[in-house]
Amino acid sequence: MSSPTIATDAQLARWERFRAGRNAALAADHGWLTLTSFQWLEEKPSDVEFVPGLWSTDGTTAFLSASAEDGLTFVETGNTVEGTISAVLHDEESLMWVQYGGADGKQVVVELAMRADKYAIRTRDNGSPVLTEFRSVPTYDYNPDWVIEGRFEAYAEPQDVPIGTANPLVDGVHRSVGEVVFRVPGVRHEIRLHAEEEKLGALNVTFHDETNGDTTDEWRKVFIPRPRPDGSVVIDFNRTINYPSAFTPYGTCPMPVRGNSIDVRVEAGEKLPQD
Structure with missing residues (x-):
């Protein structure tokens, strides 16, 4: 120029x-700088990295099975997750679904996402160094x-x-x-x-x-x-x-x-x- x-x-x-x-x-809480994993859900209820509970999908619906001891609560209400819960998304949609960890139980938010017509979860951890070291x-x-x-x-x-x-x-x-x-x-x-x-x-x-x-x-x-x-x-x-x-x-x-x-x-x- x-x-x-x-x-x-x-x-x-x-x-x-x-x-x-x-x-x-x-630098917002649970924003893009807090992503710490991306994991596809499987048909069989399975453990996933970083997150309590058993996760699965039948292709149209996502499922999470957890007990009160897992320490998971709903992001929207703060209520404890007990038993099996489910959610349905359309392609490209996301849901900030459950949370856990930290002194307040809200350090990590688990985002349920539908990408390429498949269910996945992403963890959003406010303790991520990408966020804590960001200026x-x-x-x-x-x-x-x-x-x-x-x-x-x-x-x-x-x-x-x-x-x-x-x-x-x-x-x-x-x-x-x-x-x-x-x-x-x-x-x-x-x-x-x-x-x-x-x-x-x-x-x-x-x-x-x-x-x-x-x-x-x-x-x-x-x-x-x-x-x-x-x-x-x-x-x-x-x-x-x-x-x-x-x-x-x-x-x-x-x-x-x-x-x-x-x-x-x-x-x-x-x-x-x-x-």
Whole structure:
């Protein structure tokens, strides 16, 4: 990027507020930094790592059998789990189901999840070193040159595009509602990236760039405010963030749509957590 622009105090202040909110959200109890396992459930009631009780599934329903001595309680009510309980989820749904451990019995939350039409559990442990040692995510310095004007070209109807995820056993689907089109200084061609729709008409763009595997994770994402009536958008790559899979091996985060790549180094936004 040539002829760097100097950021204004107002731009820096807005970005610093964004970073403070992002770091606080990551440090939340039982958040993404607390994942300590991902385990598929089997048909036969079985022990699972870290968690009391016997767990199983018949393919449509998940079951947990436990006694009061196991120390499991329901996340929602705090009531003790005794006997056999069950839950039904649809694909991609999750349920913060039961909890145990610690002085208050709430240190570890067990998340029941349906991924690739199969049941799994993830443990979310507030004692995880990834959380207890977390201070902030490393980032590139704010650079106003990475605030780029573009346009959104909506599809007549959303298109479901098959994608991979951070877990090789789990496939995903990207519901593309259109393409974000823009130019990067120093690159002659237009760049087109598939976008998903978020709340209130905002867009979510997941992409590769030339920093991946060097200073940044294998892919990242950026949220774009709702397009203006004429379709124009502002893409602030300084707000590019990592998926949870950058912090934990237990995520099932979506990969970019094939071809959702920017063929330059996007030296903006979050870096690899360990940098």
